[in-house]
Amino acid sequence: MICPSCGPNPVDTIWDGVTLSFNRKHLRSTIQPPTTIHDTSPCNNRRYLVKPQLIPDKELRRSLSTIVSSPHLKQLGALLSKSDDLPLTEKEQKSVRKLIELVPVVEEQLNEVNTSLGQFFGRIFGLRAIISCPPARAYIALFQQIAAEESVLQMANRPALIALGGLLESSSLISAKILEIPAIHLVIQECWASSDNGLPNDVLGTLKWFHSRAMEVLTKALSNGQSSSPELATIPECDWRESGCYYSIPQIRNRPKYPSLKHDTRPELGDDRGGKCSKFYNQYGKQRLTGGIMGVWCTHSICYGFHFIPVGEGRNDVFSAIYTRWPTAPKRIIYDFACALSPYSLTREADFFADTSFNIDTFHAKGHTKCSPAAFLKTYSEVDPRAIHINSSAAECGNSGISRIRKAVSYMTQERAIVYTRVFLSYWNRQRIRKLNEAMV
Ligand SMILES: [Zn+2]
Ligand SMILES: [Zn+2]
Structure with a gap:
């Protein structure tokens, strides 16, 4: 699950929460998304940023x-x-x-x-x-x-x-x-x-x-608060068939705790939009199903990994997956809720994410009626042709590809769903890598 052109740590990344879920009664306690807080998680004392707008009034x-x-x-x-x-x-x-x-x-x-x-x-x-x-x-x-x-x-x-x-x-x-x-x-x-x-x-x-x-x-x-960021180290991982978490980039950090942020890990179920963005999170899990998966693709539509989400999709899933694995943050993060992910990430790990652009692709722009043009990839592709290519791959990854196995997975037990998804994505990648190699010859 590595693109021959982008290498082990892609700089342009496309994230998508996909409604690929199995029945909640099959959910087992072994599931371990990157959002999991461990005993060894560092404790970073951040506070919410006050008046980060250009005009404070x-x-x-x-x-x-x-x-x-x-x-x-x-x-x-x-x-x-x-x-x-x-x-x-x-x-x-x-x-x-x-x-x-x-x-x-x-x-x-x-x-x-x-x-x-x-x-x-x-x-x-x-x-x-x-x-x-x-x-x-x-x-x-x-x-x-x-x-x-x-x-x-x-x-x-x-x-x-x-x-x-x-x-x-x-x-x-x-x-x-x-x-x-x-x-x-x-x-x-x-x-x-x-x-x-x-x-x-x-x-x-x-x-x-x-x-x-x-x-x-x-x-x-x-300069927001004290941080106890640990030395980078490869962290022993559980079997992906049990944890439902598979990324081609090894884990090097645990997700930190942020005791001063009151709503740090609260699941987002469509109500917590702070009155800013008008688009609501999809209400997953309505039909007794789990929260789907979060996946990441490079701009060649090659999947670098995914994790199963027990309940609801949110910014924490993208934040944690990146912070626990990427040695330095990707340059560009394309995500449906980039407008909300950006303040979330900068509040918690500003130094790590300070060089990243958070953008919403055109495919997902519908519904973000109140958000600043600076959040949309389209604003950048108007002056920079490199951004046009990213936009077209974003439409191809995630939901549109995975929808083919959605029905089958909804009837599976946890372990079967995890293995089946990994196999599907490996086939998906192999086809794309072949095309890419042909084009490069
Ligand atoms: Zn928005
Ligand atoms: Zn690539």
Whole structure:
């Protein structure tokens, strides 16, 4: 279960929780997912991260988001230039009036956060600016992400911040490419496309503010609590036929305990979304079945391993599988609930996950209506063609492949289900490795 092209520790990984379950009455106590806490588990004293958003003030985030996400931005210009013949319904009129009220207030408040940011906003979204020219898409997208409820680290991880820092220092912003942060990349491009004079000072100042604020959040996350991370060692594993846990990467850590995180290992059954993401976890286990399996694939759709989950699927399954086995975290984690996995992982092991991008592929994007564009793989594939390939493999792995054995497994006993799944995935891999070898010859 190793891809000849990606090697023993793939850097781009696709995770999927698959409804491949057997009857709960066959569940035996030998089952041992990576989420299991052992006596020898290290004890890390982390706390929940406070205000990791770019703009700490919640009200300001909400008002800014109302403006830049409004479908009526264009009508605003027409209405302000007194062309009252717009066929607006009463509801639309009301929302446009609200915008007219909100824009100057937000401009002033952003000015207090950072003067460049306030000026930049005023120049693009100010009432006078909007009359002469509706805002370009790149500016709307950037301000939507500035207003996001997510941590700023979703938008820019450690390598992206280092790249941006280098860019700001080097004054070589003419040919600047910052593919790691698509929203900023597209704004720089837009500035150069619309003027030969380079980046306006307010944009430059805003980027400097962004960088320093994001570094502040990163530093706080990295210094979160005491850790007793043990030396790496190969941990003796139980027989996979008993434990239901099979990965081609050997286990090198136990899942730590986090006594200061109140809800650390609580199973997620669809209610605990913190009011942020609108997509709910699938309600597994409704029909007296177990929680299915969690599996991981490389971008060539080759499966690197899986584990059976006694109840419910959650972020803990992905977090624990990676932390217990990967020597360093994968560069990219594609997962249906990446928007929730990212804060979960960074709260617990920020240093380990600081260089990772957490993304939702297009196939799973449906339902995440409230999440920041920075969470979606699509945002990255718009500027970086490498991401397009990852997206198409993500649709092929996981559920769509395994659905063929779902019915058969639902009638099996535990050990039979485990062995059958492993054999199926080995055949699956062999076919793909053959194709890959043929293509390489
Ligand atoms: Zn989401
Ligand atoms: Zn591969």
